[in-house]
Amino acid sequence: MSKFYRQIKKVPVVLAITGIVIILSGFAVKWSSYNDLLSREKPEFINLNYEFARTTENLSSQELLNLKFKQLTLNTAKPKYGNHVDWHKITLTNTDSNATSLTIKFDNPMIDQLKVYAYRANINSYQLVKSLGDQVDNVNIEDRVSPKYSISLRSLESQSIVVASATHGSPKLPIIILTENEHQKYRQLELLIWGTFIGVSLLMAAYNLVLYQGVRDLTYLAYIGYVMTILVNLGVVHGYGFYLFLEPVQRYFHDNIIPLNALLALMTILFAINFLRFNRSHLLIHRQYTILSYSLLGFFVIALFLPEYLTVPVFGLLQLALYIVAYKMVTYNIKERFSWSKYYVISWLPLFVGAGVGFLLYTGYMAYNFWTRYAFLFSAIFEMTLISMALAERLGNTESQRLYQATHESKFGFANDGLLHKTIKNLQTDRRKSPLSLITVEITNYNTIAPYLTEQQLSTMIFGLANYIVNQLNKTLPVIEIDPGNLNNNSIALSRGDLLSILITTENRDLIGDALERLSDLENFNPVQGSIPYRIHCIFGAAILNPDETNLLDLINQAKQAITQAKEKDVSFFIYSPESNLISERRVKLALDLANAIRNDELELYHQPQLFSQSTHITPSELLIRWNHPLYGFISPDEFVTVAEETGLINHLTSWVINR
Structure with a gap:
């Protein structure tokens, strides 16, 4: 989200709500002087x-x-x-x-x-x-x-x-x-109420349009449709629509008030679906709101061609179905959603009350007075206020989810390299107070084991291994929390399924070496008891921060290079050092230069004759390859042939020898 839209989303909703409260308070004061007028019929x-x-x-x-x-x-x-x-x-x-x-x-x-x-x-x-x-x-x-x-x-x-x-x-x-x-x-009071409601509705629509432009979330478009449909519906019921639309348009709305109500119900369900983040994974509720949505859409089209008195009973049944489905949607996993949907859940209360009063009034089951006449309009204002608060809470929750997704890997919920970077950066100001090192653990046979385990077994294995490693390290080394809010393991970062990282506050190579040596003895660790027999095999790497030479964020790459060095040396653990980095840089340059040397015919071949000891006759001849590097000088065949084998250049080297 751009900086502009971040600022827009931070527009204090409290101020908007305060403004509405002030307006309503003004109404209350004004109405108190009109109390006698509003409470009688003559x-x-x-x-x-x-x-x-x-x-x-x-x-x-x-x-x-x-x-x-x-x-x-x-x-x-x-x-x-x-x-x-x-x-x-x-x-x-x-x-x-x-x-x-x-x-x-x-x-x-x-x-x-x-x-x-x-x-x-x-x-x-x-x-x-x-x-x-x-x-x-x-x-x-x-x-x-x-x-x-x-x-x-x-x-x-x-x-x-x-x-x-x-x-x-x-x-x-x-x-x-x-x-x-x-x-x-009386008319002045009506115009004041209508003007306030129209202004609040248009303000909400404009504000949510700006939010949609920023985050491209269909929830905001659904809410705009919902608000505009309420505005048009109440414009018909109260008559102020003649001030907003051309007379033929408003009279058309009058003729089709029931289809408009069906459209409002459809907008209500679409907004609820998007706000509460329902999708096809919620099978039963998805089926119910899909059927209801298509029913409302079909009824909307049919009702355009039928007299209003014939459509009212059918719409009453659809409205009842809407309330039932909405209740199920709102209460579904309410405990998990309530932290960011509480205002939306509460907003249904004034809506139900206002809609119920309006229905009872126009069906003759409730007495008419000023308050029952405007009950639904007042409830709509309160509902908009609560939904605005709900949208702000939801947007904050969405941002929190995006931040979580950016800083955590999705499969197991561990911190990822992004959060590891952030933690190291935050420790930068404290690096002179305490030393810093990073340990990495690679499960070398992860891809061999993973296909034979269920998701639950795989999670148990990873969490069991992570907890074991952290507990073992904590015995001799102070482990740093990377993800304090993680209830499963707050000291582990996971770069991928098979590479774990742990921060520790020490620069003592001997202590780190002893700890890694103990961990490397792990041969038959199996946290998934009763499952298929397997052995977890790990390689360990470590990098120690040098405050004078090392960039803090280089720690991650250096620890990973240590894993690579351990593999090359065929050892169970390796601690990164600047010298090992020079060796790695030399090997990268040799690989690049060897390809050019083969292509440019810069290598040399020598015949090493083999003689029988009892005669002076030369029998076989052994070929010796030599490379005189322009920077490093003479390069041992053991070194550059190994590089050729690791980089895939060995076939080109063999062809060159045969051709020579």
């Missing part, structure tokens, strides 16, 4: 009589006079999905001594058609005075966002209106009666 000086009726078709003004209504309390009529018309008869009486202007707010902008009929006593009939609804043309944007009807009442005057509502969507029609001044305050 002004105190207004007498209200509410009646309700339901028919299968529209009625004429004359038929409306004969319609039998049932006396109810305001906002308690049970909604019913389907093709029918709900009739709400409202009679208002002004008991105040002053005239007043009232606004009757119909708090469901998703209703397809709203017709307001006012009773005219002089003609004893109802007259259509206003048409509203998202399927009605020529409605101004304010009435689309917040459908309403205004009336004026003189002192002690009564007026009756009948509101006809018909829709294929949610039939619940909450009604609030406010004075003109109260309605303005």
